[in-house]
Amino acid sequence: MKKWLDQAAQKDLEDPLSAYRKRFFEPDNSIYLDGNSLGRLPLTAQKAMEEAVTQQWGRGLIGSWNKHWLALGDSIAGNLSKITESPVANIKVGESTSVHLYQIIHGLVHSGLYPKQLGVDSLNFPTDQYILEGFDLPLHRVIYPTNRSADLQQLKEAIQQYPGIYCLSWVSYQSAYLYPVAELNRWALNNQSIIVWDLSHAIGAVETPLKDTGTLAAVGCAYKYLNGGPGAPSMMYLDESLMPQVKNPIQGWFGHADPFAFSDQYLPAAGIEQFSAGTPNVLSLSGAAPGIALTAEVGMKALRKKSLLLGQFLQSMIEDELAGLEFTIESPLDPTARGSHLTISHPEAWRITQCLLASTPAVVPDYRPPGWIRLGLTPLYTTFTELACAVEQLKNTVLHKSFERFSTERNGVS
Numbered sequence: 001m002k003k004w005l006d007q008a009a010q011k012d013l014e015d016p017l018s019a020y021r022k023r024f025f026e027p028d029n030s031i032y033l034d035g036n037s038l039g040r041l042p043l044t045a046q047k048a049m050e051e052a053v054t055q056q057w058g059r060g061l062i063g064s065w066n067k068h069w070l071a072l073g074d075s076i077a078g079n080l081s082k083i084t085e086s087p088v089a090n091i092k093v094g095e096s097t098s099v100h101l102y103q104i105i106h107g108l109v110h111s112g113l114y115p116k117q118l119g120v121d122s123l124n125f126p127t128d129q130y131i132l133e134g135f136d137l138p139l140h141r142v143i144y145p146t147n148r149s150a151d152l153q154q155l156k157e158a159i160q161q162y163p164g165i166y167c168l169s170w171v172s173y174q175s176a177y178l179y180p181v182a183e184l185n186r187w188a189l190n191n192q193s194i195i196v197w198d199l200s201h202a203i204g205a206v207e208t209p210l211k212d213t214g215t216l217a218a219v220g221c222a223y224k225y226l227n228g229g230p231g232a233p234s235m236m237y238l239d240e241s242l243m244p245q246v247k248n249p250i251q252g253w254f255g256h257a258d259p260f261a262f263s264d265q266y267l268p269a270a271g272i273e274q275f276s277a278g279t280p281n282v283l284s285l286s287g288a289a290p291g292i293a294l295t296a297e298v299g300m301k302a303l304r305k306k307s308l309l310l311g312q313f314l315q316s317m318i319e320d321e322l323a324g325l326e327f328t329i330e331s332p333l334d335p336t337a338r339g340s341h342l343t344i345s346h347p348e349a350w351r352i353t354q355c356l357l358a359s360t361p362a363v364v365p366d367y368r369p370p371g372w373i374r375l376g377l378t379p380l381y382t383t384f385t386e387l388a389c390a391v392e393q394l395k396n397t398v399l400h401k402s403f404e405r406f407s408t409e410r411n412g413v414s
């Protein structure tokens with residue numbers, strides 16, 4: 001491993017983003033490779049939450065609505081617009097990804113713009129499939145032979161044969177497979193269909209230029225690569241061409257054209273604002289804003305560049321050091337065809353993960369059935385040295401069979 005550790009130290013020295021690591025809360029003695037599930041805590045978020053609780057809530061009380069809170073969602077949307085290179089007027093934050101997805105799908109179904117049938121594929125995250133299943137409509141599932149990548153021919157044929165409203169993940173949560181989004185959007189358009197893209201594993205990890213790719217609708221988490229905090233409000237995106245026909249199924253007062261007129265009649269706000277429902281979740285928004293601002297500040301070009309370097313480095317070490325130890329790389333081998341995590345599998349993946357978590361320093365990846373370990377690379381704070389140490393731990397764990405002292409029984413989140 002020595003050569004890799006030396007190379008890693010050199011790469012860290014040359015990393016133009018290395019200073020950003022100090023902008024995050026430093027947990028004790030751990031190598032955190034789970035930013036693809038829950039991003040680390042930006043120090044500015046810690047401060048913003050203290051401020052929101054003590055100053056704004058504690059001291060400012062109701063006056064803080066006008067002074068701080070009503071504008072919070074718009075300022076976050078402004079940064080998301082930079083990150084996605086897309087109009088701010090098409091972006092809203094507030095609900096969970098699941099709720100935003102429901103709102104968009106419902107709105108599209110009732111818009112009359114597309115055939116009333118739905119589609120998902122087998123790489124998509126379960127919540128997306130569940131939400132679509134909840135509509136009492138024909139649901140076409142495109143099932144690929146493996147979870148590693150989409151079979152584009154199969155997907156395109158499905159869209160052609162069952163045109164309608166599809167939901168796909170920009171980057172797959174399991175293998176990190178990155179879809180050719182622009183090509184599929186064009187295909188959908190030419191086949192009376194629309195794809196609602198789930199950006200959860202993509203935003204902050206890869207470039208997501210929504211306008212340029214012809215994306216018309218999208219949703220996505222802020223608690224992963226955007227470091228917005230546990231349960232951070234997600235984003236939704238709707239192209240302006242769809243706004244007149246796509247309506248919010250939840251006619252709440254915050255989506256009213258004039259909520260504080262307390263009118264008897266519901267009159268939807270113009271544009272994306274109509275997708276608000278109830279009172280915004282101020283504390284979560286306060287915690288999410290700084291991480292999203294940091295990503296916008298650094299910019300996706302620089303972040304993607306570092307993510308690709310991290311991914312290539314990790315892949316080379318795995319191919320070299322873990323050869324013959326029963327590991328398989330399940331992510332696309334071309335780094336430009338995947339997002340910002342690398343997934344490996346092993347017959348003892350669960351116990352290996354437990355062993356990594358218990359090691360010193362703790363290596364924190366996440367386990368996903370059926371035997372996959374995801375290694376998340378967050379370019380804002382992951383270092384090359386951390387990756388070399390993590391591979392060393394993986395190697396030792398399997399070489400010395402130290403995972404055998406852990407139970408095969410699964411529990412908890414990861």
Ligand SMILES: Cc1ncc(COP(=O)(O)O)c(C=O)c1O
Pocket residue numbers: 096097098099125127128169173198200201221234
């Ligand atoms: C791809 C994807 N979509 C949706 C979700 C769920 O988002 P939420 O809990 O905000 O509804 C997740 C959660 O991890 C996810 O990975």
